[in-house]
Amino acid sequence: MGGSLKTQLGSKAFRRAVRGALTLAVISLVMAPGAAFARIQGSPVCETDHIDYGAARGGFAHDGHSAPTSDPLSSWRASAEGKTFKRHSTGSVTVPVAFHVISSGPTKAEGNVPNSMIDAQMRVLNDSFSGASGGAATAFRFQLVTVTRTINADWYDMGYGSPDERTAKAALRVGGAETLNIYTASPGGNLLGWATFPNAYAEHPERDGVVLLWQSLPKGGADPYDEGDTAPHEAGHWLGLYHTFQNGCSNNGDYVADTAFEKGPAFECPVGRDTCREPGVDPITNLMDYTDDACMFEFTAGQARRMDEAWTAYRA
Numbered sequence: 001m002g003g004s005l006k007t008q009l010g011s012k013a014f015r016r017a018v019r020g021a022l023t024l025a026v027i028s029l030v031m032a033p034g035a036a037f038a039r040i041q042g043s044p045v046c047e048t049d050h051i052d053y054g055a056a057r058g059g060f061a062h063d064g065h066s067a068p069t070s071d072p073l074s075s076w077r078a079s080a081e082g083k084t085f086k087r088h089s090t091g092s093v094t095v096p097v098a099f100h101v102i103s104s105g106p107t108k109a110e111g112n113v114p115n116s117m118i119d120a121q122m123r124v125l126n127d128s129f130s131g132a133s134g135g136a137a138t139a140f141r142f143q144l145v146t147v148t149r150t151i152n153a154d155w156y157d158m159g160y161g162s163p164d165e166r167t168a169k170a171a172l173r174v175g176g177a178e179t180l181n182i183y184t185a186s187p188g189g190n191l192l193g194w195a196t197f198p199n200a201y202a203e204h205p206e207r208d209g210v211v212l213l214w215q216s217l218p219k220g221g222a223d224p225y226d227e228g229d230t231a232p233h234e235a236g237h238w239l240g241l242y243h244t245f246q247n248g249c250s251n252n253g254d255y256v257a258d259t260a261f262e263k264g265p266a267f268e269c270p271v272g273r274d275t276c277r278e279p280g281v282d283p284i285t286n287l288m289d290y291t292d293d294a295c296m297f298e299f300t301a302g303q304a305r306r307m308d309e310a311w312t313a314y315r316a
């Protein structure tokens with residue numbers, strides 16, 4: 001695809017057009033591989049973590065990832081605390097963010113991203129959760145509290161679940177369950193990032209947080225995933241959200257009532273795609289799908305509520 005499509009996809013006008021066009025029954029096939037990075041479900045070592053990575057777009061394997069058959073939050077809702085749960089109002093929860101830049105050297109090309117990119121990432125994160133980019137306004141806002149910079153070639157290419165990841169987090173992680181630790185690195189294997197789920201905090205606080213491919217930050221170069229939407233996607237997992245295609249067309253889907261069922265991840269921006277018989281076209285503009293950054297921009301009200309519940313249950 002040429003640059004014109006990218007330009008078109010990247011415009012706010014197009015995002016609005018996508019929303020408008022969702023009422024059209026247009027099926028657009030997933031297009032040929034055209035980028036080096038993809039959000040593709042891999043083989044998580046642990047079900048309680050979420051990992052986003054890819055091999056070749058369109059060539060990913062269904063590799064035995066076991067979707068949750070029971071939802072920890074559903075049990076919590078039946079508890080005394082769950083029964084008395086009160087929603088936090090829009091924007092009333094400020095999540096402190098500890099940002100850890102891990103690089104292989106002092107230059108930007110080696111992963112030492114400038115503060116301007118971190119600031120741009122924080123804006124995308126807040127616009128996504130405030131509803132400024134579209135969708136529901138959530139309870140959450142994110143405030144950058146600290147930035148650490150570490151040059152360590154081993155940590156820079158840390159793999160998911162690797163000794164390097166454990167060592168880096170042991171050295172850098174700060175705060176409690178309420179603090180979002182974001183690590184930028186270059187994990188390799190076309191990994192865009194991964195996150196831990198909130199219910200995993202009690203058992204493994206040292207692992208809590210989000211790892212991001214630094215090129216996924218705004219203007220980072222991981223086109224078409226370089227508008228900064230990997231961070232809100234992973235923060236969504238960190239606050240208890242599953243993918244919109246979780247459990248496919250069956251069972252409880254993603255345990256959120258107002259995200260339409262979706263058989264599998266959507267890539268690029270297949271406007272009008274509808275893969276399940278249940279009502280509603282696939283939620284391809286949702287931040288918890290796998291579409292291009294230019295295509296995804298929103299959380300739903302149901303997701304906002306679920307994150308609020310997860311915060312109360314596990315992070316407040």
Ligand SMILES: [Zn+2]
Pocket residue numbers: 050051052233237243
């Ligand atoms: Zn994900």
